[in-house]
Amino acid sequence: MHPKLNAVKGMNDLLPPQSAAWEWFEAQVRELMRAYGYRNIRTPIVEPTALFVRSIGEVTDIVEKEMYSFTDALNGEQLTLRPENTAAVVRACVEHNLLYDGGKRLWYSGPMFRHERPQRGRYRQFHQVGAEALGFAGPDVDAELILMARRLWQMLGLTDVRLELNCLGQPEERLRHRQKLINYFEHHLDRLDDDSRRRLHSNPLRILDTKNPHMQDLVNAAPRLMDELGAESLAHFEGLQALLRAAGQAYTVNPRLVRGLDYYNLTVFEWVTDRLGAQGTVCAGGRYDGLIEQIGGKPAPACGWALGVERVLDLLEQGGVQPPAQELDAYVVLAHEPALAVAMQTAERLRAAGLRVVLHAGGGGMKSQMKKADASGARHALIFGEDEWTAGEVTVKALRQEQREAGQQRRLPLDPVSGLIDSLGPLE
Known part of the structure:
Protein backbone atom coordinates (compact mmCIF):
# COMPACT_ATOMS: atom_id res chain seq x y z
CA MET A 1 0.00 0.00 0.00
CA GLN A 170 3.03 61.95 -2.25
CA PRO A 171 6.54 60.44 -2.38
CA GLU A 172 8.32 63.71 -1.54
CA GLU A 173 6.04 64.25 1.48
CA ARG A 174 6.65 60.71 2.69
CA LEU A 175 10.39 61.23 2.24
CA ARG A 176 10.36 64.18 4.64
CA HIS A 177 8.27 62.22 7.10
CA ARG A 178 10.52 59.17 6.70
CA GLN A 179 13.60 61.09 7.79
CA LYS A 180 11.78 62.51 10.82
CA LEU A 181 10.65 59.01 11.76
CA ILE A 182 14.19 57.66 11.54
CA ASN A 183 15.53 60.50 13.69
CA TYR A 184 12.77 59.97 16.24
CA PHE A 185 13.16 56.21 16.54
CA GLU A 186 16.96 56.46 16.63
CA HIS A 187 16.57 58.38 19.87
CA HIS A 188 14.53 55.49 21.29
CA LEU A 189 16.45 52.46 20.04
CA ASP A 190 16.25 50.78 23.45
CA ARG A 191 12.44 50.66 23.15
CA LEU A 192 12.31 49.13 19.67
CA ASP A 193 11.79 45.40 19.19
CA ASP A 194 13.97 43.40 16.82
CA ASP A 195 11.54 43.70 13.92
CA SER A 196 11.35 47.48 14.26
CA ARG A 197 15.13 47.83 14.44
CA ARG A 198 15.39 45.83 11.22
CA ARG A 199 12.90 48.16 9.52
CA LEU A 200 14.28 51.41 10.91
CA HIS A 201 16.32 52.42 7.87
CA SER A 202 14.62 50.35 5.18
CA ASN A 203 10.89 50.87 5.83
CA PRO A 204 10.33 52.96 8.98
CA LEU A 205 6.69 53.68 8.10
CA ARG A 206 5.89 50.04 8.86
CA ILE A 207 7.00 50.52 12.48
CA LEU A 208 3.83 52.56 12.95
CA ASP A 209 1.83 49.41 12.19
CA THR A 210 3.45 47.37 14.96
CA LYS A 211 1.23 45.14 17.06
CA ASN A 212 3.74 45.10 19.95
CA PRO A 213 1.81 46.43 23.00
CA HIS A 214 5.05 47.63 24.63
CA MET A 215 5.66 50.05 21.75
CA GLN A 216 2.23 51.66 21.50
CA ASP A 217 3.03 54.77 23.53
CA LEU A 218 6.22 55.28 21.55
CA VAL A 219 4.43 54.93 18.23
CA ASN A 220 1.57 57.21 19.29
CA ALA A 221 4.07 59.99 19.97
CA ALA A 222 5.92 59.57 16.67
CA PRO A 223 5.92 62.34 14.03
CA ARG A 224 2.71 62.34 12.00
CA LEU A 225 2.70 62.04 8.24
CA MET A 226 -0.40 64.23 8.14
CA ASP A 227 1.73 67.16 9.33
CA GLU A 228 3.90 66.85 6.21
CA GLY A 319 -21.99 36.38 12.61
CA GLY A 320 -24.38 33.51 11.98
CA VAL A 321 -25.04 34.54 8.36
CA GLN A 322 -26.11 31.44 6.46
CA PRO A 323 -25.87 31.42 2.66
CA PRO A 324 -29.07 30.12 1.06
CA ALA A 325 -29.10 26.37 0.54
CA GLN A 326 -28.52 25.02 -2.97
CA GLU A 327 -31.80 23.17 -3.25
CA LEU A 328 -32.41 20.32 -5.70
CA ASP A 329 -35.73 20.21 -7.48
CA ALA A 330 -35.85 16.43 -7.90
CA TYR A 331 -34.05 13.17 -7.15
CA VAL A 332 -34.71 10.35 -9.62
CA VAL A 333 -35.35 6.97 -7.95
CA LEU A 334 -34.92 3.87 -10.14
CA ALA A 335 -37.20 1.15 -8.82
CA HIS A 336 -37.15 -0.75 -12.13
CA GLU A 337 -33.83 -1.19 -13.95
CA PRO A 338 -35.28 -1.23 -17.52
CA ALA A 339 -36.61 2.29 -16.85
CA LEU A 340 -33.07 3.70 -16.68
CA ALA A 341 -32.98 5.03 -20.25
CA VAL A 342 -36.37 6.74 -19.90
CA ALA A 343 -35.42 8.14 -16.49
CA MET A 344 -32.17 9.54 -17.88
CA GLN A 345 -33.95 11.13 -20.85
CA THR A 346 -36.55 12.67 -18.52
CA ALA A 347 -33.85 14.08 -16.25
CA GLU A 348 -32.17 15.68 -19.25
CA ARG A 349 -35.41 17.28 -20.40
CA LEU A 350 -36.02 18.70 -16.92
CA ARG A 351 -32.47 20.08 -16.75
CA ALA A 352 -32.94 21.69 -20.15
CA ALA A 353 -35.95 23.48 -18.65
CA GLY A 354 -33.76 24.87 -15.85
CA LEU A 355 -34.54 22.37 -13.10
CA ARG A 356 -31.88 20.85 -10.84
CA VAL A 357 -32.10 17.07 -10.97
CA VAL A 358 -29.93 14.23 -9.59
CA LEU A 359 -30.24 10.75 -11.14
CA HIS A 360 -29.61 7.97 -8.64
CA ALA A 361 -26.53 5.87 -9.34
CA GLY A 362 -25.01 2.90 -7.59
CA GLY A 363 -27.96 0.54 -7.35
CA GLY A 364 -29.82 -0.31 -4.18
CA GLY A 365 -33.41 -1.05 -3.29
CA MET A 366 -36.34 1.32 -3.15
CA LYS A 367 -35.95 2.01 0.59
CA SER A 368 -32.27 2.93 0.40
CA GLN A 369 -32.82 5.09 -2.66
CA MET A 370 -35.62 7.00 -0.95
CA LYS A 371 -33.32 7.62 2.03
CA LYS A 372 -30.75 9.10 -0.32
CA ALA A 373 -33.43 11.16 -2.03
CA ASP A 374 -34.51 12.62 1.30
CA ALA A 375 -30.91 13.23 2.41
CA SER A 376 -30.13 15.05 -0.85
CA GLY A 377 -32.38 17.94 0.11
CA ALA A 378 -34.43 17.58 -3.06
CA ARG A 379 -37.99 18.88 -2.98
CA HIS A 380 -39.38 15.88 -4.88
CA ALA A 381 -38.56 12.27 -5.67
CA LEU A 382 -39.32 11.09 -9.20
CA ILE A 383 -39.99 7.34 -8.94
CA PHE A 384 -39.59 5.14 -12.00
CA GLY A 385 -41.05 1.71 -11.15
CA GLU A 386 -42.30 -1.11 -13.34
CA ASP A 387 -45.88 0.17 -13.39
CA GLU A 388 -44.79 3.68 -14.28
CA TRP A 389 -42.46 2.41 -17.00
CA THR A 390 -45.24 0.32 -18.56
CA ALA A 391 -47.70 3.22 -18.50
CA GLY A 392 -45.23 5.90 -19.65
CA GLU A 393 -45.62 7.74 -16.38
CA VAL A 394 -43.64 8.78 -13.31
CA THR A 395 -44.61 9.06 -9.65
CA VAL A 396 -43.90 12.46 -8.13
CA LYS A 397 -43.48 12.24 -4.35
CA ALA A 398 -43.15 15.39 -2.24
CA LEU A 399 -40.20 15.22 0.19
CA ARG A 400 -40.41 18.59 1.96
CA GLN A 401 -43.25 19.78 4.15
CA GLU A 402 -44.14 22.75 1.95
CA GLN A 403 -44.54 20.45 -1.05
CA ARG A 404 -46.52 17.87 0.94
CA GLU A 405 -49.16 20.49 1.66
CA ALA A 406 -49.81 20.68 -2.09
CA GLY A 407 -50.15 16.91 -2.40
CA GLN A 408 -48.14 13.98 -1.06
CA GLN A 409 -47.84 11.81 -4.18
CA ARG A 410 -49.24 11.59 -7.69
CA ARG A 411 -48.56 9.91 -11.02
CA LEU A 412 -48.10 11.99 -14.12
CA PRO A 413 -47.54 11.20 -17.81
CA LEU A 414 -44.03 11.79 -19.15
CA ASP A 415 -45.40 13.38 -22.31
CA PRO A 416 -45.93 16.21 -22.59
CA VAL A 417 -43.11 17.01 -20.15
CA SER A 418 -44.62 20.43 -19.42
CA GLY A 419 -47.07 18.87 -16.95
CA LEU A 420 -44.20 17.27 -15.01
CA ILE A 421 -42.29 20.56 -15.00
CA ASP A 422 -45.29 22.40 -13.62
CA SER A 423 -45.76 19.79 -10.89
CA LEU A 424 -42.23 20.41 -9.59
CA GLY A 425 -43.09 23.99 -8.80
CA PRO A 426 -41.89 27.39 -10.02
CA LEU A 427 -38.25 27.84 -10.94
CA GLU A 428 -36.29 29.96 -8.45
Missing part, protein backbone atom coordinates in the same frame (compact mmCIF):
# COMPACT_ATOMS: atom_id res chain seq x y z
CA HIS A 2 1.40 3.39 -0.97
CA PRO A 3 1.79 6.03 1.77
CA LYS A 4 -0.94 8.65 1.94
CA LEU A 5 -0.14 12.07 0.50
CA ASN A 6 -1.52 15.20 2.14
CA ALA A 7 -1.94 18.77 0.94
CA VAL A 8 0.85 21.27 1.53
CA LYS A 9 0.57 22.88 4.97
CA GLY A 10 -1.39 26.11 4.74
CA MET A 11 -2.90 25.19 1.35
CA ASN A 12 -6.34 23.84 2.06
CA ASP A 13 -8.86 21.72 0.19
CA LEU A 14 -12.32 23.18 -0.21
CA LEU A 15 -15.00 20.50 0.07
CA PRO A 16 -18.80 20.35 -0.06
CA PRO A 17 -20.85 21.63 1.65
CA GLN A 18 -18.41 24.48 2.46
CA SER A 19 -17.85 25.07 -1.24
CA ALA A 20 -21.51 26.07 -1.58
CA ALA A 21 -20.84 29.14 0.58
CA TRP A 22 -17.96 30.08 -1.73
CA GLU A 23 -20.17 29.73 -4.82
CA TRP A 24 -22.83 31.91 -3.22
CA PHE A 25 -20.24 34.54 -2.25
CA GLU A 26 -18.74 34.54 -5.76
CA ALA A 27 -22.20 35.05 -7.23
CA GLN A 28 -22.71 38.10 -4.97
CA VAL A 29 -19.36 39.51 -6.12
CA ARG A 30 -20.26 39.08 -9.80
CA GLU A 31 -23.57 40.87 -9.23
CA LEU A 32 -21.78 43.69 -7.39
CA MET A 33 -19.21 44.22 -10.12
CA ARG A 34 -21.86 44.27 -12.83
CA ALA A 35 -23.77 46.92 -10.87
CA TYR A 36 -20.72 49.22 -10.87
CA GLY A 37 -19.60 48.50 -14.43
CA TYR A 38 -16.37 46.69 -13.49
CA ARG A 39 -15.17 44.07 -15.99
CA ASN A 40 -13.36 40.86 -15.15
CA ILE A 41 -9.64 40.41 -15.78
CA ARG A 42 -7.72 37.14 -15.28
CA THR A 43 -3.94 37.10 -15.02
CA PRO A 44 -1.51 34.16 -14.68
CA ILE A 45 -0.76 32.72 -11.26
CA VAL A 46 2.97 32.77 -12.12
CA GLU A 47 4.65 36.09 -12.95
CA PRO A 48 8.26 37.27 -13.37
CA THR A 49 9.84 37.75 -9.94
CA ALA A 50 11.03 41.21 -11.00
CA LEU A 51 7.41 42.38 -11.25
CA PHE A 52 6.87 42.04 -7.50
CA VAL A 53 10.35 43.18 -6.48
CA ARG A 54 9.86 46.36 -8.51
CA SER A 55 6.28 47.08 -7.45
CA ILE A 56 5.95 45.80 -3.88
CA GLY A 57 9.41 46.91 -2.76
CA GLU A 58 12.66 45.02 -2.27
CA VAL A 59 12.73 45.55 1.51
CA THR A 60 9.13 44.55 2.27
CA ASP A 61 8.33 41.39 4.22
CA ILE A 62 6.59 39.91 1.20
CA VAL A 63 9.64 40.12 -1.06
CA GLU A 64 12.19 39.37 1.64
CA LYS A 65 10.50 36.41 3.33
CA GLU A 66 7.14 35.38 1.91
CA MET A 67 7.27 34.91 -1.85
CA TYR A 68 7.27 31.47 -3.46
CA SER A 69 10.02 32.08 -6.03
CA PHE A 70 11.88 29.59 -8.19
CA THR A 71 14.08 29.34 -11.25
CA ASP A 72 12.56 27.91 -14.44
CA ALA A 73 14.64 24.81 -15.16
CA LEU A 74 14.30 25.24 -18.93
CA ASN A 75 15.41 28.83 -19.44
CA GLY A 76 16.66 30.05 -16.06
CA GLU A 77 13.93 32.68 -15.74
CA GLN A 78 13.15 33.86 -12.20
CA LEU A 79 9.43 33.24 -11.52
CA THR A 80 7.11 33.76 -8.55
CA LEU A 81 3.67 32.55 -7.53
CA ARG A 82 1.75 35.81 -7.23
CA PRO A 83 1.60 37.09 -3.62
CA GLU A 84 -0.94 39.76 -4.63
CA ASN A 85 -2.64 40.74 -7.87
CA THR A 86 -2.58 44.51 -8.27
CA ALA A 87 0.90 44.45 -9.80
CA ALA A 88 -0.18 41.69 -12.20
CA VAL A 89 -3.28 43.65 -13.28
CA VAL A 90 -1.13 46.73 -13.93
CA ARG A 91 1.40 44.62 -15.84
CA ALA A 92 -1.40 43.27 -18.06
CA CYS A 93 -2.76 46.78 -18.66
CA VAL A 94 0.67 48.07 -19.66
CA GLU A 95 1.52 45.03 -21.80
CA HIS A 96 -1.76 45.18 -23.73
CA ASN A 97 -2.13 48.99 -23.71
CA LEU A 98 -5.59 48.78 -22.12
CA LEU A 99 -5.66 52.47 -21.22
CA TYR A 100 -5.23 53.69 -24.81
CA ASP A 101 -8.84 54.91 -24.97
CA GLY A 102 -9.33 56.01 -21.37
CA GLY A 103 -9.72 54.64 -17.87
CA LYS A 104 -10.72 51.07 -17.08
CA ARG A 105 -12.66 49.57 -14.19
CA LEU A 106 -11.53 45.97 -13.61
CA TRP A 107 -12.00 43.21 -11.06
CA TYR A 108 -10.39 39.84 -10.38
CA SER A 109 -10.61 36.84 -8.10
CA GLY A 110 -8.33 33.91 -7.45
CA PRO A 111 -5.59 32.34 -5.34
CA MET A 112 -2.51 34.16 -4.02
CA PHE A 113 0.54 32.64 -2.33
CA ARG A 114 2.70 33.72 0.59
CA HIS A 115 5.12 31.57 2.55
CA GLU A 116 4.26 32.42 6.14
CA ARG A 117 3.19 30.59 9.27
CA PRO A 118 -0.38 29.36 8.70
CA GLN A 119 -2.94 30.60 11.21
CA ARG A 120 -6.59 31.52 11.27
CA GLY A 121 -7.27 34.03 8.52
CA ARG A 122 -3.76 33.72 7.08
CA TYR A 123 -2.85 30.84 4.79
CA ARG A 124 -0.07 30.04 2.35
CA GLN A 125 -2.59 29.75 -0.43
CA PHE A 126 -5.36 32.25 0.11
CA HIS A 127 -7.98 33.81 -2.13
CA GLN A 128 -8.69 37.42 -2.92
CA VAL A 129 -11.29 39.43 -4.77
CA GLY A 130 -10.06 42.79 -5.98
CA ALA A 131 -11.36 45.87 -7.78
CA GLU A 132 -9.03 48.21 -9.65
CA ALA A 133 -9.91 51.56 -11.28
CA LEU A 134 -7.07 52.65 -13.57
CA GLY A 135 -6.79 56.03 -15.25
CA PHE A 136 -8.97 58.02 -12.80
CA ALA A 137 -7.35 60.70 -10.63
CA GLY A 138 -10.03 62.22 -8.40
CA PRO A 139 -11.28 61.30 -4.93
CA ASP A 140 -14.62 60.38 -6.52
CA VAL A 141 -13.18 57.01 -7.61
CA ASP A 142 -11.67 56.46 -4.15
CA ALA A 143 -15.16 57.02 -2.72
CA GLU A 144 -16.77 54.78 -5.35
CA LEU A 145 -14.49 51.88 -4.42
CA ILE A 146 -15.13 52.33 -0.71
CA LEU A 147 -18.89 52.49 -1.21
CA MET A 148 -18.71 49.45 -3.48
CA ALA A 149 -17.22 47.49 -0.59
CA ARG A 150 -19.96 48.83 1.68
CA ARG A 151 -22.60 47.59 -0.73
CA LEU A 152 -21.00 44.14 -0.70
CA TRP A 153 -21.22 44.01 3.10
CA GLN A 154 -24.90 44.94 2.80
CA MET A 155 -25.52 42.23 0.20
CA LEU A 156 -23.81 39.66 2.43
CA GLY A 157 -25.54 40.77 5.62
CA LEU A 158 -22.28 41.77 7.34
CA THR A 159 -22.57 44.43 10.03
CA ASP A 160 -19.43 44.00 12.16
CA VAL A 161 -17.03 45.92 9.88
CA ARG A 162 -15.88 49.52 10.14
CA LEU A 163 -13.94 51.83 7.86
CA GLU A 164 -10.56 53.41 8.66
CA LEU A 165 -8.86 55.99 6.42
CA ASN A 166 -5.50 57.68 6.13
CA CYS A 167 -3.57 59.74 3.59
CA LEU A 168 0.01 58.79 2.75
CA GLY A 169 0.57 61.86 0.62
CA LEU A 229 1.10 66.85 3.65
CA GLY A 230 0.87 69.69 1.15
CA ALA A 231 -2.23 71.49 -0.08
CA GLU A 232 -2.98 69.08 -2.98
CA SER A 233 -2.75 65.95 -0.84
CA LEU A 234 -4.92 67.50 1.86
CA ALA A 235 -7.49 68.64 -0.73
CA HIS A 236 -7.72 65.11 -2.16
CA PHE A 237 -8.23 63.66 1.32
CA GLU A 238 -10.79 66.29 2.29
CA GLY A 239 -12.63 65.67 -0.98
CA LEU A 240 -12.86 61.96 -0.23
CA GLN A 241 -14.14 62.57 3.29
CA ALA A 242 -16.78 64.98 2.03
CA LEU A 243 -18.09 62.39 -0.43
CA LEU A 244 -18.21 59.71 2.25
CA ARG A 245 -20.06 62.00 4.65
CA ALA A 246 -22.56 62.85 1.91
CA ALA A 247 -23.11 59.11 1.35
CA GLY A 248 -23.72 58.55 5.07
CA GLN A 249 -20.62 56.40 5.47
CA ALA A 250 -19.03 56.53 8.91
CA TYR A 251 -15.25 56.33 9.13
CA THR A 252 -12.29 56.93 11.40
CA VAL A 253 -9.11 58.72 10.33
CA ASN A 254 -6.30 56.49 11.57
CA PRO A 255 -2.92 58.26 11.20
CA ARG A 256 -1.14 54.96 11.89
CA LEU A 257 -2.79 53.19 8.98
CA VAL A 258 -0.11 52.29 6.44
CA ARG A 259 0.23 49.68 3.73
CA GLY A 260 2.79 46.92 3.56
CA LEU A 261 3.39 47.59 -0.14
CA ASP A 262 5.58 50.43 -1.41
CA TYR A 263 3.38 51.53 -4.30
CA TYR A 264 0.61 53.31 -2.36
CA ASN A 265 0.15 57.11 -2.24
CA LEU A 266 -2.58 59.49 -1.08
CA THR A 267 -5.65 57.52 0.05
CA VAL A 268 -5.31 54.28 1.99
CA PHE A 269 -8.20 52.54 3.71
CA GLU A 270 -9.15 49.35 5.51
CA TRP A 271 -12.41 47.67 6.44
CA VAL A 272 -11.69 46.04 9.80
CA THR A 273 -13.45 43.88 12.37
CA ASP A 274 -12.88 42.82 15.96
CA ARG A 275 -14.34 39.35 15.39
CA LEU A 276 -11.32 37.67 13.75
CA GLY A 277 -8.60 38.20 16.32
CA ALA A 278 -5.23 39.47 15.07
CA GLN A 279 -6.26 39.13 11.41
CA GLY A 280 -8.88 41.85 11.66
CA THR A 281 -8.44 43.46 8.24
CA VAL A 282 -11.14 42.18 5.90
CA CYS A 283 -10.59 44.51 2.93
CA ALA A 284 -7.75 46.94 2.25
CA GLY A 285 -6.74 49.26 -0.53
CA GLY A 286 -5.93 52.73 -1.67
CA ARG A 287 -4.41 54.82 -4.42
CA TYR A 288 -1.25 53.84 -6.32
CA ASP A 289 -0.72 56.59 -8.88
CA GLY A 290 2.93 55.81 -9.59
CA LEU A 291 2.71 52.08 -10.19
CA ILE A 292 1.73 52.11 -13.87
CA GLU A 293 4.79 54.18 -14.77
CA GLN A 294 6.94 52.09 -12.43
CA ILE A 295 6.01 48.94 -14.35
CA GLY A 296 6.81 50.53 -17.70
CA GLY A 297 3.63 52.28 -18.82
CA LYS A 298 2.75 55.90 -19.43
CA PRO A 299 2.03 57.75 -16.15
CA ALA A 300 -1.59 57.25 -15.09
CA PRO A 301 -3.43 57.33 -11.74
CA ALA A 302 -5.03 54.24 -10.21
CA CYS A 303 -6.90 53.08 -7.12
CA GLY A 304 -8.20 49.74 -5.87
CA TRP A 305 -8.86 47.29 -3.08
CA ALA A 306 -8.60 43.60 -2.32
CA LEU A 307 -10.47 41.48 0.21
CA GLY A 308 -9.59 38.11 1.69
CA VAL A 309 -12.27 35.59 0.79
CA GLU A 310 -11.44 33.24 3.66
CA ARG A 311 -11.71 36.10 6.14
CA VAL A 312 -15.03 37.31 4.78
CA LEU A 313 -16.54 33.81 4.91
CA ASP A 314 -15.14 33.30 8.42
CA LEU A 315 -16.76 36.58 9.44
CA LEU A 316 -20.07 35.48 7.94
CA GLU A 317 -19.91 32.25 9.91
CA GLN A 318 -19.01 34.10 13.12
